[in-house]
Amino acid sequence: MILLILGLILWSAAHFWKRAAPNHRAGFGEAGKGIVTAVLVAAIVLMIFGYRMADGAVYWGRNSAMVVINNLLMLFAFYLFASSGAKTRITRFIRHPQLTAVIVWSVAHLLVNGDTESFVLFGGLLAWAIAEIVIINRAVPDWTPAHDVPIRKEFTAIIATLVVFSVVAGIHYWLGYNPFG
Numbered sequence: 001m002i003l004l005i006l007g008l009i010l011w012s013a014a015h016f017w018k019r020a021a022p023n024h025r026a027g028f029g030e031a032g033k034g035i036v037t038a039v040l041v042a043a044i045v046l047m048i049f050g051y052r053m054a055d056g057a058v059y060w061g062r063n064s065a066m067v068v069i070n071n072l073l074m075l076f077a078f079y080l081f082a083s084s085g086a087k088t089r090i091t092r093f094i095r096h097p098q099l100t101a102v103i104v105w106s107v108a109h110l111l112v113n114g115d116t117e118s119f120v121l122f123g124g125l126l127a128w129a130i131a132e133i134v135i136i137n138r139a140v141p142d143w144t145p146a147h148d149v150p151i152r153k154e155f156t157a158i159i160a161t162l163v164v165f166s167v168v169a170g171i172h173y174w175l176g177y178n179p180f181g
Contacts, residue, residue: 004050010043056116073108
């Protein structure tokens with residue numbers, strides 16, 4: 001569990017660095033991006049190994065209804081993430097589509113994983129995403145979504161969603177976690 005928690009701390013620290021210490025981060029210039037990337041890769045590796053090695057109490061398991069809800073939420077989370085890059089219509093209503101995607105992703109995984117290590121991983125990332133939204137909104141309170149949305153951007157986001165969902169489902173299946181029950 002220590003590796004998992006350390007990974008979450010590194011993940012949060014790398015993301016909060018720009019907001020918590022903007023002058024310090026700016027002092028690194030372009031090299032700061034490399035530092036953040038390296039720390040995030042290390043954080044992901046620690047979270048993966050920490051999650052796989054962790055052993056905790058199990059409070060509930062998967063059931064078919066929650067698996068269906070999880071998969072629908074995952075499709076929505078991937079769409080939110082894709083729409084951030086494509087600037088689709090939903091980005092006119094949701095200020096932080098990527099962070100909202102992390103929130104939806106976390107909730108989806110908590111529905112089907114009722115064990116301690118899942119509470120730490122998915123709950124930790126859920127708390128991080130909410131804190132990030134609060135910090136960004138306080139730092140930059142004004143938001144005016146005023147962009148036109150061509151229909152091709154919607155199709156781009158939908159196709160990207162389906163492709164990424166299929167790839168991620170395949171990886172989960174390959175790792176021994178059947179995402180379809």
